[in-house]
Amino acid sequence: MFVYISRRILATIPVMAVVALFVFSLLYIAPGDPAAVIAGDQASPADVEKIRQSLGLDRPFLVQFGEWVWKLVHFDLGTSIFTGLPVTALIAQRIEPTLSLMIVTLILAVSIAVPLGVMAAWQVGTWIDRAIMAFAVFGFSVPVFVVGYLLAYFFALELEWLPVQGYTPIAQGLWPWFENLILPSIALGCVYIALIARITRATMLEVLQQDYVRTARAKGVSQGGILFVHALKNAAVPIVTVIGIGIALLIGGAVVTESVFAIPGLGRLTVDAILRRDYPVIQGLVLLFSFVYVLVNLAIDLVYTLVDPRIRY
Amino acid sequence: MDRRDFIKAGAGMSALAASGLSAPALSQGVAAKTLRFVPQANLANFDPIWGTQYVVRNAAAMVWDTLYGVDDKLVPQRQMAESEEVSADGLTWTFKLRSGLKFHDGTPVLARDCVASLARWSARDPMGLMLKAIQEELVAVDDTTFRWKLKKPYPKMLLALGKNNAPCTFIMPERIAKTDPFTQISEYIGSGPMKFVRGDWVPGAKAVFERFADYVPRSEPASWLAGGKKMLVDRIEWLIMPDPATASAALQNGEVDWWENPIADLVPVLKRNRNIRVDIGDPLGNIGAFRLNHLHPPFNDVRARRALLMALNQEDFMRAIVGSDDNLWKPLPGYFTPGTPLYNEEGGEILKGPRDIEGAKKLLAESGYSGQPITMVVAQDQPITKAQGDVAADLLKKLGMNVDFVATDWGTTGQRRAVKAPPAQGGWNIFFSWHAGADCINPASYTAIRANGDGAWFGWPNIPAVEQQVTNWFDAKNIDEEKVAMRALNKAALDNVVFVPPGFFLGYTAWRSNVSGIVKGPLPFFWGVSKS
Numbered sequence: 029m030f031v032y033i034s035r036r037i038l039a040t041i042p043v044m045a046v047v048a049l050f051v052f053s054l055l056y057i058a059p060g061d062p063a064a065v066i067a068g069d070q071a072s073p074a075d076v077e078k079i080r081q082s083l084g085l086d087r088p089f090l091v092q093f094g095e096w097v098w099k100l101v102h103f104d105l106g107t108s109i110f111t112g113l114p115v116t117a118l119i120a121q122r123i124e125p126t127l128s129l130m131i132v133t134l135i136l137a138v139s140i141a142v143p144l145g146v147m148a149a150w151q152v153g154t155w156i157d158r159a160i161m162a163f164a165v166f167g168f169s170v171p172v173f174v175v176g177y178l179l180a181y182f183f184a185l186e187l188e189w190l191p192v193q194g195y196t197p198i199a200q201g202l203w204p205w206f207e208n209l210i211l212p213s214i215a216l217g218c219v220y221i222a223l224i225a226r227i228t229r230a231t232m233l234e235v236l237q238q239d240y241v242r243t244a245r246a247k248g249v250s251q252g253g254i255l256f257v258h259a260l261k262n263a264a265v266p267i268v269t270v271i272g273i274g275i276a277l278l279i280g281g282a283v284v285t286e287s288v289f290a291i292p293g294l295g296r297l298t299v300d301a302i303l304r305r306d307y308p309v310i311q312g313l314v315l316l317f318s319f320v321y322v323l324v325n326l327a328i329d330l331v332y333t334l335v336d337p338r339i340r341y
Numbered sequence: 342m343d344r345r346d347f348i349k350a351g352a353g354m355s356a357l358a359a360s361g362l363s364a365p366a367l368s369q370g371v372a373a374k375t376l377r378f379v380p381q382a383n384l385a386n387f388d389p390i391w392g393t394q395y396v397v398r399n400a401a402a403m404v405w406d407t408l409y410g411v412d413d414k415l416v417p418q419r420q421m422a423e424s425e426e427v428s429a430d431g432l433t434w435t436f437k438l439r440s441g442l443k444f445h446d447g448t449p450v451l452a453r454d455c456v457a458s459l460a461r462w463s464a465r466d467p468m469g470l471m472l473k474a475i476q477e478e479l480v481a482v483d484d485t486t487f488r489w490k491l492k493k494p495y496p497k498m499l500l501a502l503g504k505n506n507a508p509c510t511f512i513m514p515e516r517i518a519k520t521d522p523f524t525q526i527s528e529y530i531g532s533g534p535m536k537f538v539r540g541d542w543v544p545g546a547k548a549v550f551e552r553f554a555d556y557v558p559r560s561e562p563a564s565w566l567a568g569g570k571k572m573l574v575d576r577i578e579w580l581i582m583p584d585p586a587t588a589s590a591a592l593q594n595g596e597v598d599w600w601e602n603p604i605a606d607l608v609p610v611l612k613r614n615r616n617i618r619v620d621i622g623d624p625l626g627n628i629g630a631f632r633l634n635h636l637h638p639p640f641n642d643v644r645a646r647r648a649l650l651m652a653l654n655q656e657d658f659m660r661a662i663v664g665s666d667d668n669l670w671k672p673l674p675g676y677f678t679p680g681t682p683l684y685n686e687e688g689g690e691i692l693k694g695p696r697d698i699e700g701a702k703k704l705l706a707e708s709g710y711s712g713q714p715i716t717m718v719v720a721q722d723q724p725i726t727k728a729q730g731d732v733a734a735d736l737l738k739k740l741g742m743n744v745d746f747v748a749t750d751w752g753t754t755g756q757r758r759a760v761k762a763p764p765a766q767g768g769w770n771i772f773f774s775w776h777a778g779a780d781c782i783n784p785a786s787y788t789a790i791r792a793n794g795d796g797a798w799f800g801w802p803n804i805p806a807v808e809q810q811v812t813n814w815f816d817a818k819n820i821d822e823e824k825v826a827m828r829a830l831n832k833a834a835l836d837n838v839v840f841v842p843p844g845f846f847l848g849y850t851a852w853r854s855n856v857s858g859i860v861k862g863p864l865p866f867f868w869g870v871s872k873s
Contacts, residue, residue, distance in 0.1 A: 064755025
């Protein structure tokens with residue numbers, strides 16, 4: 029197992045290198061000028077050009093790429109063109125809100141979606157099943173920002189129960205931290221609740237047809253025991269897979285959620301960096317996201333061995 | 342009592358029990374001393390000379406002080422300067438600093454700091470560049486006095502040192518001001534009324550300023566950048582909110598105190614809330630810019646440019662930008678900011694009266710236009726440029742022009758507009774922008790009105806008649822001479838169409854009713870603002 033994990037982690041390096049080269053090339057080819065944004069609209073063309081030169085943006089592609097790779101092998105993600113701050117510092121500032129949002133969303137989604145999926149499978153064909161699946165369709169269909177605005181309107185503006193926007197670091201208290209995450213987590217979680225609930229239902233329905241479930245029933249095992257001990261464990265592999273994919277997708281969903289709720293996370297950092305053509309920040313973030321994606325896949329593989337002992341590496 | 346109040350009260354009771362202090366009163370005091378502000382844009386960098394975006398200038402005005410500052414009559418008044426003397430020949434200016442000025446690191450402000458700061462500023466600012474071109478010497482005479490010796494008189498010296506358009510003459514410590522003007526500074530030490538809290542800065546999300554206890558305001562009442570900059574709050578937090586609906590909701594439920602530029606669509610909602618005040622933010626507003634490339638056909642021919650003026654309906658453009666609120670726009674038969682002393686409409690008849698589409702078509706044909714594509718670069722991520730682009734595309738089509746509408750983003754527009762090559766080779770014919778009215782009160786800070794060919798703003802108009810009047814204005818000895826030059830300038834600029842002015846528009850600002858002291862101006866002034 030140790031060899032397997034080491035091999036998988038080492039395999040991330042060429043993957044990230046290819047991704048980085050692709051992103052670097054794409055940004056270089058794409059139009060857009062950070063110097064023009066920095067200089068402001070009143071600046072003369074000569075000023076814009078001088079800023080471009082001072083940032084090294086007038087140098088050939090290979091020189092810029094070589095310098096970036098050289099820094100990277102020294103574990104240096106570079107410096108933001110706009111802020112002059114190290115990219116690692118910018119990412120460090122923003123990682124806690126995004127991680128918090130993802131973790132709370134995931135806990136919320138799994139704790140609601142799995143029981144809903146099991147319930148729908150158990151009550152298949154009834155109004156309960158139809159209601160749960162209708163909710164799932166709603167969750168899929170309504171964009172995150174619409175749910176976000178509706179939640180903010182009712183729970184923050186009308187009822188004044190929760191804040192509209194912002195993020196409080198966990199170091200400043202568990203409740204203030206959680207209070208700011210409730211609405212964004214629900215908004216972001218809707219689609220994942222729907223996704224996980226549908227997969228859970230489908231997988232459970234399949235498992236509930238298996239012989240060993242019939243045997244368990246014949247032996248007099250309770251309904252709860254059948255559903256949560258015998259069936260759910262055997263349905264876990266696809267559910268774990270979809271949860272894992274969901275984690276990666278959460279990064280994309282966080283971009284919109286963080287904007288709607290003014291959360292200073294990696295999603296907003298990414299959008300800001302792209303709009304301003306802050307190349308070192310974009311490259312650093314892409315590398316980070318690639319790494320997270322690879323790690324999540326690795327974690328899913330490892331969880332498979334826990335839920336299904338037949339799977340071995 | 343709602344749920345949040347209940348929880349807060351519970352927390353307050355716990356704190357009271359634990360500390361023995363009166364927690365609710367304490368927290369109320371802290372809240373009243375912190376002003377939470379939503380700025381127009383993200384404060385992504387903080388060097389007001391290196392990056393000249395308005396948002397950087399606005400934040401910098403709290404942290405760095407200036408030698409002079411314009412008041413609400415646009416007249417430069419002494420700020421850090423105690424006095425100035427100009428020699429009889431107008432060539433030597435001697436400035437003396439007021440006593441007791443300190444930087445945020447505790448060091449005194451000295452003349453050599455001013456010299457280094459002015460040298461850095463004059464490498465970037467249009468007026469600074471003019472001064473640099475005629476500079477004989479700029480030296481510190483002693484700790485509180487410095488001298489600027491020129492080769493020819495520069496009557497606009499005090500305006501240059503006190504103007505509010507970016508870059509302003511912010512005074513920094515010498516060691517920081519010696520940074521190359523095209524390289525960003527990394528220390529944000531000023532002598533202004535607020536200190537920048539570097540440790541709390543989250544670029545793209547939050548910027549924090551704290552009151553500078555050692556700041557000595559002038560004794561005169563504050564007026565824009567002039568007078569006593571008395572801070573009535575201890576802390577100002579800038580909270581960047583990219584989404585207007587979120588900013589609106591945060592203002593409505595009291596999570597923020599002041600939103601610099603609410604979008605017109607949300608203003609009716611804010612006006613209905615009795616806890617919110619809404620008013621025009623900047624009386625100097627903005628001037629739209631429908632920019633033409635003078636290097637390539639058809640707009641290298643003045644007849645093609647004039648055809649646009651004949652056909653264009655400013656109301657169409659302005660309504661596309663501000664909606665149906667007639668308080669927010671004015672027709673602009675000229676280039677300068679309405680309501681300011683040098684505003685005039687000389688030569689503006691072409692923009693008044695019924696629009697003449699047929700006449701414009703005829704003029705366009707005379708210019709030699711025969712259906713070649715017109716490359717119009719339109720930034721879709723800026724509502725103002727998008728609105729102008731959509732209306733302009735419709736106008737050009739009505740004139741029988743073949744529009745190549747390039748829908749893109751602001752960053753790309755910024756890059757493409759610098760390309761001088763023909764449109765077919767990556768260049769352009771038209772792009773859109775807008776200029777703050779504060780920058781358009783005279784030619785000193787109005788980069789877009791200049792028509793000095795390669796040295797001009799994007800589009801590179803080369804019109805000696807315009808440049809002559811710019812020179813006349815700079816050389817004017819009094820307001821009457823200035824007015825004569827400005828009338829001639831407006832006419833020359835319209836006759837030759839430096840760019841197409843699609844109109845003048847204003848924007849709102851909104852704040853909670855427990856905030857007082859907000860004044861209308863070209864930037865948000867935080868001195869004199871208090872919160873109860």
